[in-house]
Amino acid sequence: xxxxxxxxxxxxxxxxxxxxxxxxxxxxxxxxxxxxxxxxxxxxxxxxxxxxxxxxxxxxxxxxxxxxxxxxxxxxxxxxxxxxxxxxxxxxxxxxxxxxxxxxxxxxxxxxx
Amino acid sequence: xxxxxxxxxxxxxxxxxxxxxxxxxxxxxxxxxxxxxxxxxxxxxxxxxxxxxxxxxxxxxxxxxxxxxxxxxxxxxxxxxxxxxxxxxxxxxxxxxxxxxxxxxxxxxxxx
Numbered sequence: 001x002x003x004x005x006x007x008x009x010x011x012x013x014x015x016x017x018x019x020x021x022x023x024x025x026x027x028x029x030x031x032x033x034x035x036x037x038x039x040x041x042x043x044x045x046x047x048x049x050x051x052x053x054x055x056x057x058x059x060x061x062x063x064x065x066x067x068x069x070x071x072x073x074x075x076x077x078x079x080x081x082x083x084x085x086x087x088x089x090x091x092x093x094x095x096x097x098x099x100x101x102x103x104x105x106x107x108x109x110x111x112x113x
Numbered sequence: 114x115x116x117x118x119x120x121x122x123x124x125x126x127x128x129x130x131x132x133x134x135x136x137x138x139x140x141x142x143x144x145x146x147x148x149x150x151x152x153x154x155x156x157x158x159x160x161x162x163x164x165x166x167x168x169x170x171x172x173x174x175x176x177x178x179x180x181x182x183x184x185x186x187x188x189x190x191x192x193x194x195x196x197x198x199x200x201x202x203x204x205x206x207x208x209x210x211x212x213x214x215x216x217x218x219x220x221x222x223x224x225x
Contacts, residue, residue: 035215041150041199041218041220042215042217042218043156043201043215043218044215045212045213045214045215048212056212090155090156099144099161099163101146101158101161102146102148102156102158102203102213103158104155104156104157105155106154106155107155
């Protein structure tokens with residue numbers, strides 16, 4: 001199946017832990033993104049990579065570190081998790097062209113207790 | 114930075130009624146996209162508008178891009194329960210074409 005797939009779907013962890021979310025796309029896109037959706041459903045861009053290069057880095061705590069080993073993968077590592085990090089994290093991909101739509105993964109619901 | 118607001122935040126209609134959500138950007142947009150997110154799901158691309166004043170239709174959905182390219186609307190005629198979800202506009206401003214900023218979303222509830 002052609003898609004954007006991210007794992008895990010659910011992640012429950014305690015404050016202070018470190019966790020990673022993985023994302024892979026097989027759509028042949030050259031750009032990948034991480035978006036955070038909070039409890040009010042606001043979708044905020046965090047990072048974007050184009051061909052493994054970071055092109056968008058919003059004001060995100062440096063506890064969040066994205067890594068793109070190749071243009072089909074974009075992982076998100078979070079250190080020292082805090083309660084406020086609880087949210088749904090969506091990976092997405094697109095071509096870089098300005099009129100290209102985003103294809104989203106199914107999301108990872110992160111709950112920090 | 115760029116802000117994209119949508120109104121209303123939430124609307125509850127009876128099946129068969131019409132629905133409209135409005136999207137307003139603080140900056141001029143190069144294009145605007147619309148997405149739908151079903152409850153528990155992920156955003157799914159619906160359509161893109163590029164030209165000033167452009168109007169596009171998809172069955173019961175009508176999308177419009179403002180003349181100044183700073184606002185847009187989505188109108189649904191005769192809503193159905195399958196229309197339930199949150200509708201997001203998303204725009205790229207003319208200065209940072211790589212960054213797609215999502216609107217605040219409008220949640221639509223449809224009951225029989």
